[in-house]
Amino acid sequence: MKENWSMQTKAVQIGTELAPQDVSPPLHMANTYIFESAEQAAHAFECEDQPIYTRWGNPTTEVMERKIAALEGAQAAIATASGMAAVASALMANVAAGDHIVATTGLYSGTYHFVTEDLPRYGVESTLAQADDPAAFEAALRPNTRVIYLESPGNPTLMMNDIAAIAAIAKAHGILTIIDNTFATPVNQRPIELGVDVVVHAATKFLGGHGDALGGAVVGSAAMIERVKRGPIRRLGGCISPFNAWLIARGISTLPLRMVRHNGNALRIAEWLAGHPQVAWVRYPWYPTHPQYKLARQQMPGGGGGVVVFELKGGFDAGVCLMDHVELAARTVSLGDVRTLLTHPASTTHHSVCREARLAAGITDGLIRFAVGIEDAEDIIDDLHRALAASA
Numbered sequence: 051m052k053e054n055w056s057m058q059t060k061a062v063q064i065g066t067e068l069a070p071q072d073v074s075p076p077l078h079m080a081n082t083y084i085f086e087s088a089e090q091a092a093h094a095f096e097c098e099d100q101p102i103y104t105r106w107g108n109p110t111t112e113v114m115e116r117k118i119a120a121l122e123g124a125q126a127a128i129a130t131a132s133g134m135a136a137v138a139s140a141l142m143a144n145v146a147a148g149d150h151i152v153a154t155t156g157l158y159s160g161t162y163h164f165v166t167e168d169l170p171r172y173g174v175e176s177t178l179a180q181a182d183d184p185a186a187f188e189a190a191l192r193p194n195t196r197v198i199y200l201e202s203p204g205n206p207t208l209m210m211n212d213i214a215a216i217a218a219i220a221k222a223h224g225i226l227t228i229i230d231n232t233f234a235t236p237v238n239q240r241p242i243e244l245g246v247d248v249v250v251h252a253a254t255k256f257l258g259g260h261g262d263a264l265g266g267a268v269v270g271s272a273a274m275i276e277r278v279k280r281g282p283i284r285r286l287g288g289c290i291s292p293f294n295a296w297l298i299a300r301g302i303s304t305l306p307l308r309m310v311r312h313n314g315n316a317l318r319i320a321e322w323l324a325g326h327p328q329v330a331w332v333r334y335p336w337y338p339t340h341p342q343y344k345l346a347r348q349q350m351p352g353g354g355g356g357v358v359v360f361e362l363k364g365g366f367d368a369g370v371c372l373m374d375h376v377e378l379a380a381r382t383v384s385l386g387d388v389r390t391l392l393t394h395p396a397s398t399t400h401h402s403v404c405r406e407a408r409l410a411a412g413i414t415d416g417l418i419r420f421a422v423g424i425e426d427a428e429d430i431i432d433d434l435h436r437a438l439a440a441s442a
């Protein structure tokens with residue numbers, strides 16, 4: 051019966067079975083658990099069927115893990131300390147020195163540096179393949195390619211990978227696929243149904259949803275999650291704090307509700323921006339000016355997500371000026387929050403990147419990443435209207 055539940059019912063109900071007497075999940079902050087006897091201790095280590103030590107697993111963390119696995123339609127999930135801990139753990143569990151990975155262009159900057167700088171230091175080479183060209187992924191394969199790593203939509207360009215096409219290429223070559231589903235969330239896009247093996251999340255963003263808990267998750271088959279848990283999580287120690295897992299599990303309970311609002315608001319704002327004289331272009335997966343609009347409607351059936359990017363005709367200075375004049379929207383680097391947040395990457399996150407490299411990565415001078423919250427869309431538009439007028 052649980053398999054047939056809707057996304058919203060799963061988001062609320064899954065995980066509550068772990069503490070049937072509690073109407074909401076209890077918070078277990080204990081680092082470790084006391085055994086009744088030496089015999090029970092020995093049994094616990096042999097079977098691992100009860101909590102032992104929180105880096106190995108924790109009852110509160112398990113609530114979050116069960117919810118994410120259910121929403122992604124996967125057998126299991128493991129929670130991590132941050133999105134980067136999820137990305138790094140998923141990759142490190144599946145590569146070794148001498149291996150090669152193919153990753154998409156348009157990666158989140160932390161992932162990009164991990165793939166292009168850190169992994170090579172451990173003997174794992176990487177090639178980047180053009181996000182919107184499945185054939186480029188096949189062309190980049192080598193005999194030692196172990197993983198194809200995707201992020202769709204990508205941060206911050208919102209360029210997409212054709213997930214089903216690339217997963218099929220990977221399957222034909224016996225290669226594992228991993229995707230970062232942070233921007234879409236399982237409400238809008240279900241990569242496992244499209245043939246992907248492993249999903250990673252920055253739960254810091256939409257899953258938690260309230261801007262108050264860093265966290266992440268790796269999602270996949272039970273065997274894969276065991277591998278990630280016993281390897282990188284236990285040995286590198288990127289486990290989540292139970293308190294953060296409790297906050298994120300609570301956030302997930304309203305994820306489907308919130309995403310409906312994020313999706314609706316973001317589409318409305320994309321439409322409004324597209325008609326604004328100071329805006330050169332707008333990119334949003336569910337708005338027809340996105341170069342991959344048709345693909346988005348297919349592989350993101352739930353909605354286009356909560357992030358809109360647009361380019362100001364006034365370039366760099368106009369971006370800085372908009373940042374200075376918004377009042378409702380918060381000037382900050384994150385996304386996926388109930389509050390509307392905006393970033394001008396050229397003057398902030400990508401300030402230290404040389405202009406040529408920044409432009410090559412699609413981060414143009416007047417690019418704004420607008421992470422639309424769940425406030426009333428008309429109030430967000432009023433704020434943008436006023437701030438754009440002030441920077442004209």
Ligand code: PLP
Pocket residue numbers: 132133134135137158160201205230232233251252253254264265266384
């Ligand atoms: N993946 C994506 C797509 C992100 O946007 C981010 C952070 O912005 C991360 C991973 C890393 O998440 P965290 O900041 O929780 O480590």
